[in-house]
Amino acid sequence: MSYKHLSENERYVIGHLAIAEFSIREIARRLNRHHSTISRELRRNDDPLYEDNIYWHDWTNPGALKRRHKARHHRRNSNQAIVNYVKRKLKEDWSPEIISQKLKAGYPGDDKMRVSHETIYRWIYSDANDGGTLYNHLRRRRKKRHDLTAWVASAGIIGLALSFAAKDTLANLFSGVFILADAPYKIGDFIVLDSGERGEVTNIGIRSTRLLTRSDIEITVPNSIMGNTRIINEAGGRHQKFVYQ
Missing domain, CATH: 1.10.10 (Arc Repressor Mutant, subunit A)
Known part of the structure; x- marks a missing residue:
């Protein structure tokens, strides 16, 4: 049986299933591929920027195309x-x-x-997800x-949420991306949520935001809540509130 190269669509699926932490054997089962094919693909296409080597299909596909047209034992240089x-x-x-x-x-x-x-x-998203x-x-x-x-x-974050039913985790990640980019609040701001939580922002992560209440109790609020509630940022003073809807 001749080896059939992975298509771009298959690499797209591998990328998202790997991010969702599906096992190599489960990815192989869904693509009707041998698990060794998936394992080899993930190993040989490691992203050189991060130690955890998060796999992205559009990063790896150009490398795969080059390897296909070059000698079998060509060694890919890490840039x-x-x-x-x-x-x-x-x-x-x-x-x-x-x-x-x-x-x-x-x-x-x-x-x-x-x-x-x-x-x-x-890369920035991956770095933030790792606490960078x-x-x-x-x-x-x-x-x-x-x-x-x-x-x-x-x-493909939306596609992941629909396809893999990891809605809670992905909702937090998705909301975290926009919170980091829009910056409706920053560390040190005092914010009030419609859901009742209030306190000083002590940490903004990709999955959650931590608040320190006036009673010195630290609470962790999932970003899916932060991204879907009315936020009053009182950092500007009593009469200079910023409302994030």
Whole structure:
């Protein structure tokens, strides 16, 4: 039986099932593939930016196409240069769009020094999910609301919620993405929710927000609630409340 290469659609499914923490054997069963095929795909297409190597189908597919047209034993080079460049510029408060453009201008003849701004946003999302703070540089630089349409569409978060029924977890992640981008409140602000929770913001994560009440009790509020309730931010003073609906 001849080996059939994974299609782009199959890689798309692998990416989302891997994010939802489905087992390799379950992914293989759903795609009617051998589990070794899925395992090999996940191993050989590790994203070089993070130690946990989150798999993204549109990052891996160009690599797969190149391997198909080159010798079987061709060794893929890990492009640490682009990783370092992106992380350095993010910490300098460059936007992902500017980073992507500057890479093309600064390395006109080097196809390896290329990365789309959508991919950079996904790196930031992954970093935040692991407790990182790269998203803070986005919030500091961009006071206006950031358009996440391309990012959300390519990440397939909505599709995950509908397809895999992980609604609670994904609702928190989805809301967390927009909270981090819109920044309706920041650490140190005192906020009041329609649901009754109130307190000083002590931590903003990708899944939840922590509040410290005036009784010195720390509570954790899922971002799915934060993203679907009326928030009064009293950081501006008694007569300068900011209402986030």
